[in-house]
Amino acid sequence: MMLETERLILRPLTLADAETAFYGWTGDEEVAKYVSWLPHRTIDDTMAWLKEIEWKHEDDARVPRDNYIWGFVLKETGELFGSGGLIWEEDYQLYQVGYNIKKSHWNRGYTTEAMKAILDFAATDLGIRKVAGGHAKENLASAKVLEKLGFTYDRDDVTAHVDGVRFFESREYFLNLDA
Structure with missing residues (x-):
């Protein structure tokens, strides 16, 4: 399932x-600084992640699954520069948005543009009515993305890294989607 925006595929x-x-x-450790996953140490780590999400893109996107992840590609150049999507969050019983892009593409509005398309897909194609979002308190750029997308702040929290050893202070948000 491909999505398209003005500047992105x-x-x-x-x-x-x-x-x-x-x-x-x-x-990239700097890109992973404010997220719950740990930076990949080898290409094998990235391949394992890609294998985990690859099967989730079957022809019928309406089949429920725990993740909907897309690669972000610049239309103009064909460059793949990031990824993002919807990740099932068991604690909330909701999908949570997640995204990561190369540092060279930060602060250009690409993440907001991509996530708008993904949220439209969530509402229109999947019938999702509410999603969660969050960011590390220090990650002001991610806060701006969520605010531009219309998310409403809910509360401060503490988020664990996947290793279960490290934690960071976070801010949690919700967005009601209108289909």
Whole structure:
């Protein structure tokens, strides 16, 4: 399932994207600084992640699954520079938005543009009415993305990294979608 915006094409990621993703954002410690996953140490880590999400892009996007992840591609150049989508959050019983892009593409509005398309897909194609979002308190850029998308602040929280050892202070938001 591909999505399109004015400047971007959102497409499923494949194993062929491993090197681009690893050197672009999944292996970048600065990109991963404010997220719950740990930076990938090797391309094999990125390949394992891609295998995990690859099957989730079957022909019928309406089949419920726990993640809907797209690669973000610039229309003008064809460059893959990030990824994002909807991740099932068991604690909330809702999908949560998530996104990561290469540092060289920060502060250009690409993430907001991509996520608007994904939220439209969530409401229109999947019938989702409410989604969650969150960011590390220090990650002001992510706060701006959520605010531009119309998310409403709910509360402060503490988020665990996937290793279960490290934690960071976070801010949690919700967005009601109108289909």
